[in-house]
Amino acid sequence: MEDLANLAIETGIDTGASFVDIRLEYTRKTNLDVVNEVTRNTILATEKGAGIRAFADGSWAFGYTSDLSKAGIKNAAKSITKMAIAASKWTEERYEIEAPSFQDLIEYKGKIPIDKTPVEYKIDLAKRLSKDMSQVDPRVKSARIVYRDIYTELLVANSLGTMVRQETGRLVFIPMCTAKDERSTQQAHLALGFTGGLGDVSDELLQMLVNEPSRVALSLLDSKAVKGGVYDVIADPPLNGAMIHEAFGHACEGDSLTGGSSVLQDRMGTRVGPEHINLFDDTTLKGHLGSAVYDWEGTRTKRKQLVKDGVLSEFMHSLDTASRLEMEANGAARAMTFMYPPIPRMSNTFMEPGDWNLDELIEDTKEGIIMCNVDYGYTDSTKGSFMFKSVHGQLIENGERTDIVRDASIAGQILDILPKIDAICSDFFYDAGSCGTQGQMAWVMSGGPHIRLKQVPVGGV
Amino acid sequence: MKQELIELGHYVIKHAEKLGATQVEAYFESTRTLEVKIEKGLIRLAAEKLDSGCGMRVAIGNQLGVSYVTSILEKDLEQSAQDAVKAAQASVADSDFKSFTSTQTPYPTVKGLFDKELDQLSCEQAFEILTRAVESSKEVSGTERNLIEGGFTAESKTIVIVNSEGITGNSSTTKVKLDISSTISTGEDKCSSWEIQNSRVLAEIDPEKIGATSAQNALALRGAKSMECGEMPLILTPRALWEVLGTGFAEALNAREVQDGKSYFTDSLGSPIASSELEIADNGILSGALGSRPFDAEGFPSQNTMLVKSGILHSYLHDSFTSTRDEVECTGNATRSSYRSIPTIGASNLVVTPGTCTLEEMISEVDKGVLCTFTFDRPNSVTGELSAMIMEGFLISQGEVQHALKNTLFGITMQDLLKKTIQVGSDVENRENIQTPSILIESAKITSGQ
Known part of the structure; x- marks a missing residue:
């Protein structure tokens, strides 16, 4: 060979x-x-x-x-x-x-x-x-x-x-x-x-x-379709992970920067969210679905900290995007198979846990909705807009869990959403997903803790 | 190429039968794809992909096994046949399986599926077409900063399907796709939109129009605001209805999902499911259309199937498995995106019959409502509930378009969307294998936030 x-x-x-x-x-x-x-x-x-x-x-x-x-x-x-x-x-x-x-x-x-x-x-x-x-x-x-x-x-x-x-x-x-x-x-x-x-x-x-x-x-089976409106939303780890992946991760892929289309263009080193937010894409984790020692261009993979204490700190690069932007190649290039050219992709993407207890967070949320798991989601990194549809959820009234709801969706702008995160829990969970970009599917992991987002539009039927 | 693949198909059948298969199906594709991508208005990547491979299905009694290999070399096909037999041996018997397709009906002749010019296209011609599209987008945006991305794909494909039940089908088709997105910045306001054109014939591609439309669509989105929430009329343009119907409607008519009770159209055959304004067909033999083919992915002849007429549901979409189970005629809707995927059920060309009014007439009749020109969302296929972000849309007030919308969603069930369609436009547009006009929906729930 x-x-x-x-x-x-x-x-x-x-x-x-x-x-x-x-x-x-x-x-x-x-x-x-x-x-x-x-x-x-x-x-x-x-x-x-x-x-x-x-x-x-x-x-x-x-x-x-x-x-x-x-x-x-x-x-x-x-x-x-x-x-x-x-x-x-x-x-x-x-x-x-x-x-x-x-x-x-x-x-x-x-x-x-x-x-x-x-x-x-x-x-x-x-x-x-x-x-x-x-x-x-x-x-x-x-x-x-x-x-x-x-x-x-x-x-x-x-x-x-x-x-x-x-x-x-x-x-x-x-x-x-x-x-x-x-x-x-x-x-x-x-x-x-x-x-x-x-x-x-x-x-x-x-x-x-x-x-x-x-x-x-x-x-x-006991659920109601959610009523559209503006809510305080508690996102569970799979939904949080998917949001980080879709809403933020894609804008950190080197080729959306070289293409000049990312909303994070020229924002390296600037504040994109509150200080308690740390986001990672870590290809080196042992046993995870997105993990690898080398990427599809033969570059050794790394742990990449996309956001450090709320400040944009690293992008994901292929040889092409690193060379063009005069940055270091960090092993993020993946191809679906030999039939596709490698492009910068995510691997295992997650938010670092904070210190809130979930029960206390629900109690602290007077009126709101817990949204769980992802049916599907997408993002337009040019416009900076994203949309996710959750699978299930539960309403919060007077700080207590009430009705089970389904099919709630959440929409927003990438740069507006991180500042709306006012509480991060101490729990953590990862799930697997397949991400499609430029016609190429890739297996990835995404996750994080439960988080709360203040006052976001939730779509229902 | 065709004859070579047919002979290989018979070779595969013999080989798999020797290994113990009782029925065998071999599906070959040989494809040349020329792909060019642009970034910031300049050529970024050119690719020529030569892909030949085979997907096999074998039965041992009614145990089924599937395999594929990205090669058409004899030794690779032998290995793949062995894989398929191994998979069948390990599988649980499927009582729904009777036989692979064995119809003797001749295949229809479908015109306009192959273009010689496209088959022999050079990458320089593709560069030139993309450059023309870029220039026309720039002409619309003038002095504003305009980031143009997009791509051009030309595909020339030969398909051969051979099975042990006497089926031999072959077809050669071409396809071309041009897509352009324009992101235009004016001060802090950054707006982005796109347009796409698909055809079987190179001469139909209009790069000037696609480039200009993508920029015009983007400029229209400047000054987006949110709006008051509430129940109100909603207009979906052909581009918006394309995504909603293409995924959300065709999937619900998939007979396999219906049989599993996982469609919002379960038990709806013969019932009114839509307003009498709506007529929808699945037409696999439409001349020159993207989804047309002489036979489906199992070698069953293509046909034109009426799905909804005067609001009544006439048929589901069937392949050989679901039609056997329901004891109805197969509709020839087995589809596979490539030899690397398994046959599933899907629309060939989903065609909505145009109505008589124009989009302008529809808008003029709305006192307060929403015009959605694009959404990427699809409904829950079990419940039909659709909660869709308006990726591109506008507020209508007193019969006129007021301003673009941001952070706005519409919510409606597909059952309501179909039943509350009170007008169908004359403005049918083709995108991929879907032909849609504009529709006016009596009321939908609009949610909007800062």
Whole structure:
């Protein structure tokens, strides 16, 4: 594989590129979807090929091939470089790619490794979880377990001398529960993900996969649709995490800054929220779904503190954005597969806990709403606006929890929302999610403590 | 390419049968995609992607297994066939599965799906088209600071589907997409909007119009304010209805979701679900349309299916599995975004029949209400409840557009949205596989905050 990588790099440089990189990937995937102990789609897949990029005079070209013969790689490198040179005639910004190089080999280690465990074992596990969820309550009508695992061997090499081989194993569980009674049908889900093996998932977490979605779906049977209005909102950890991810994290991705579109443009070192706010994106955490030792450009990953004591302090960079903004590459480049060019992405994004106790915070909130989990959310980092739809929630009246509500959504402006956070709890929880940007999906984690936001518009029906 | 893929398909079937499969389906794609992205109005990335691969489904009795591989080399296909058989062996029998598609009906001829010019497009031509769009956006914004982003994608694709039940289908299609977003700053006011055009034919792409429209849309959003909350009439333009219907309506008609009781249209067949103004069809054979194809993702012939007529729900969207279970005719709505995804149920072209009034006439009839030109939201597919942020919208007062809106949401159930549609516009627009006009909804809940 190393010789193919070197061939692509040499060919690109000889054709006129000033920087060339290549990702040679071999991935095995398992996707399971088990509903009421019946398998729906059992998928075993192989993705393998080479993605090549060439840079010339401020322009990039990208392409890929699944033809891994010497001739195939050579032809691809040549035609991609020619495309970069053609594109460079249409651009004005001139810069070079400058970055440190890395050489390393990272092996996959996992208890009950996903690549060596037969699919029967995984199906049995999903069936068991589905059965346990069905048995929680007779009103559970559909107990669905989506399971995915992804084993990847990736070789990244570039013309600056990087040659990194990395093996990773990721697994994701998405249990979904549909509950039904004579009044309504309601759904709830959870998403947890890990790097490692099946044996690294604790029994406590497996239990949570069964209990949490069924608890929420059943509680929603008694729910009302929320009435739109302006509320004090307590966001739970998954919603808080999603808000940080969507509303803030995306604006900290290097390419939204080089594109000139981020609302955080020119705000580095300035105050963006109250002093008690600290936000991180940490790719180095052990066992988390977004974790990796090297990124998809072969740069060693780092813990990045996006906001320190309320002040914007770090962005997430690829080689391109770091070179253009003359900052340090910090290992945030990811590609969905070899079929996509790497771009700056989040990994494990979270807010540091504070010192409020949740019960005290509810008591302190005279009239408000607790909003939990995320159905979906999105952001427009140009406008600075975002929107999230929660799955469930509860009204607070006179400092006490009252009616269960569903489908509440929260909307706002990125730069307005952080100052509205007036209380941060001491608890913490992470959940998994898949984030889509520029047509590329990436598995991420996001989380934090419960927080309170003062006076935000909440949409209802 | 077609013949080579058909032969590989028969090879895969034989190989999987040798490994124990009783039925086999092989779905091949060979795609060339040319993609160019712009940033700050300049070319940033050019990509040429050559993707050939195969997705397989095999049955052993009624145990099903699926696999795919990003290659069409014989040895990779053999490995993938083995994976699919292994997956089937490990799976639980699916009593709903009877057979892969075996219809003998010939495929319809759908015109205008392939453009030679697009098939042979060079990256220089793409650079030029994008540059023209950028220039026309700049012309609209004049001296204001205008950040232009966007992209151009041209795709040429050959699909071959072969199964052990006698199906052999092949098609070659082209597609082009131009999207431009303009972010215009005037002092502290920063406004952003976009426009997109999709077609099967290069000559239809109008870069000047797309560039200019994105900038005009952005400029219209200057001076956004919040508004008083309350129940009031709501107009959704074609661009706003595109997202709401494209996801929120088609998903609720997905027969699999209906059968699972997870759609707000469960048990609605033959019932009034919409105002008599609304007529909606799923038309897979519409000449030149983005969602048209001679056969669906399981090799079933495409057709034109009336979904809603005079407000009555006539049909759900079916694939071979759900139609067998409901004992109805298949509607040919199996879709797959690529060989790397599994077939699911989706609309081919979702077509709303245009009405007679213009958008201006609708606005003039509203005393106090909201004009929403874009939202990104979709309803809860089980309950139909929709709480949508108005990404782009305006306050209407006394029949005239007053100002742009910020931090404003509308709330309504899809059931109400369809039933309270009192006018349908003549202004149908196409985006991707959805054709929508403007609609006037009698009342929706508007929430707005600072």
